[in-house]
Amino acid sequence: MLKTIPRTISHKRHSQFSSILFPFLYYFPTTLLPPGLFQVQSVFSKVLNGMPGEKTTLTYTRRIESHIGFGMKIITFLLLVFVFMFNSASAKERRAFHWVDDADASPLIYCGKDGKPAGIFYEIMTEAFRRLNIPLKVDTYPWARAQKIVADGKADGMITVLTNARKRLFRGSDPILLASEYVFTNKNNPRLKEILSIRSLKELRAFRVVETIGSGWTKENLKGVDITWVPTAENAFNMLIKGRVDIYLANNFSGVAFIKRKIEEGGAFSEGYKNIIGSPHPLKTIAFRLLIRKDSPFVGILDDFNKTIHQMQVDGIIQHILEREHLSR
Numbered sequence: 001m002l003k004t005i006p007r008t009i010s011h012k013r014h015s016q017f018s019s020i021l022f023p024f025l026y027y028f029p030t031t032l033l034p035p036g037l038f039q040v041q042s043v044f045s046k047v048l049n050g051m052p053g054e055k056t057t058l059t060y061t062r063r064i065e066s067h068i069g070f071g072m073k074i075i076t077f078l079l080l081v082f083v084f085m086f087n088s089a090s091a092k093e094r095r096a097f098h099w100v101d102d103a104d105a106s107p108l109i110y111c112g113k114d115g116k117p118a119g120i121f122y123e124i125m126t127e128a129f130r131r132l133n134i135p136l137k138v139d140t141y142p143w144a145r146a147q148k149i150v151a152d153g154k155a156d157g158m159i160t161v162l163t164n165a166r167k168r169l170f171r172g173s174d175p176i177l178l179a180s181e182y183v184f185t186n187k188n189n190p191r192l193k194e195i196l197s198i199r200s201l202k203e204l205r206a207f208r209v210v211e212t213i214g215s216g217w218t219k220e221n222l223k224g225v226d227i228t229w230v231p232t233a234e235n236a237f238n239m240l241i242k243g244r245v246d247i248y249l250a251n252n253f254s255g256v257a258f259i260k261r262k263i264e265e266g267g268a269f270s271e272g273y274k275n276i277i278g279s280p281h282p283l284k285t286i287a288f289r290l291l292i293r294k295d296s297p298f299v300g301i302l303d304d305f306n307k308t309i310h311q312m313q314v315d316g317i318i319q320h321i322l323e324r325e326h327l328s329r
Contacts, residue, residue, distance in 0.1 A: 096135035097298050099125060099290075100155040103140035104212075104232045107257045107325050108177075108288070109159065111140045120253070121159050121288070123321045124176060128308045132301065142231060144214035150293065157292040163216045170291035171299055174306045177318070179251035180282035184259075186240050187277045195246060196279050207246040210236045217286060218249070233258055241272035250278075251286070257325075 101121065103111040112118040117138045129136040141149065150158045151169060162172035185195045195207065201221055210228045211218045212235075218227065228245055230236050236248045237258065250258070255278055262273045292299045312318050 094135065095297070096137040097129060097157070097301075098137045098139070098155040099157055099159075100139050100141065100146045100149050101158050101160075102143040102146055104142065104234070105254060106261065108253055109140065120321055120325060121176070124309075124312070124318060125159070125290075127312060127317060128305060131308050131311075132304060134298075134301065142214075143212060147214055147216075150291075153293065153295065156296040156298050157290055159288055159290055161217045161286050162289050162291060163220045165216060165220065166291060169293060171294055171302060172289040172291050173302055174309060175287035175289055176309055177253075177288045179253055179286055179288060181249050181251055181284045181286060182255060182282055183279040184237075184240065184248045184250055184255050184276055185246060185279075186243060187275050189243070189246055191246060196281075198279065198283070199281055201283055204247065204249075208244075209247045209249070210239050210245040211249070212236055221284070234262075237262070237273065237276060238269055240276055241269055249283070252282070 101109045101117075105119070107119050109117065109119040109121040117140050122138065125136060125138070139149075139155070140146065146158060147160075149155050157170070159176060160166075162170065166172075183195060183198055185192065189195060191207070198204065204222060204225050208226050208228065209222065210230060211222075212233055213229050213231055228239065230239065233250070233254065236245075239245045240248055259273050259276050263270050290302075290305060292302060309318075
């Protein structure tokens with residue numbers, strides 16, 4: 001409880017006593033004071049209630065009441081500031097990590113028939129952020145648009161290859177998944193034997209290649225190659241079926257799964273997909289990473305994210321996800 005306010009108090013004048021701290025320290029509940037301030041309060045109490053030395057008797061009733069009123073206003077203000085800061089920190093902690101990615105990169109990440117995100121990366125990220133206890137917001141768009149949204153600062157990150165161009169804006173995690181790029185072609189292509197004998201990227205310069213818009217890896221690694229850019233993987237495979245191009249590069253997860261799905265769905269090109277084959281020789285192994293904008297408030301979670309992904313690999317969770325999708329290597 002607060003100490004009883006005396007009508008008349010003897011005190012020793014001292015120019016260092018603060019008119020705000022004085023009543024605050026003297027009348028603040030002792031049990032709530034930290035040890036350091038408790039000692040200070042004890043000293044002030046002795047000074048107020050009489051210590052040897054020159055003394056002056058004054059009536060402090062109104063002055064102390066005034067001091068207490070002003071002091072309590074200060075305390076209230078400080079408490080409000082503390083509450084505001086606490087709520088702001090809590091709001092920041094509750095803010096979801098906004099992940100934006102490709103709507104057409106099945107089975108890695110895509111927009112399902114129900115309009116919701118799905119795929120291997122979605123399952124991995126959902127589990128990783130659950131373990132990190134960080135809310136996760138996911139949106140999918142055409143790949144070029146998705147990259148622009150993240151690059152413009154409207155989202156925190158995406159999963160893709162960390163190219164030299166992307167290093168200006170992003171920091172990358174350790175690999176989430178390793179994938180190999182393979183040559184896909186039409187088995188009716190008159191140059192089939194040459195195509196299936198390709199072992200390096202530079203050999204692609206002798207052929208017509210199709211690629212989806214927004215592939216930073218292709219731009220960086222296939223300079224000098226005759227490339228036709230199309231919006232989606234489906235457009236790319238359709239051009240192979242029609243014989244308008246010779247090669248489409250796809251990773252070992254996406255290529256086979258996409259062809260299998262299109263054959264099962266039927267449709268105008270379902271028979272044509274049966275003619276698409278992949279080379280048995282991987283041209284390049286690439287690492288898919290979580291890329292977070294350098295100016296995102298979440299860039300500091302990368303170390304913890306890496307530890308989480310490594311633990312999920314040790315736990316067998318990622319392998320289980322791949323097996324469930326029939327994509328284990």
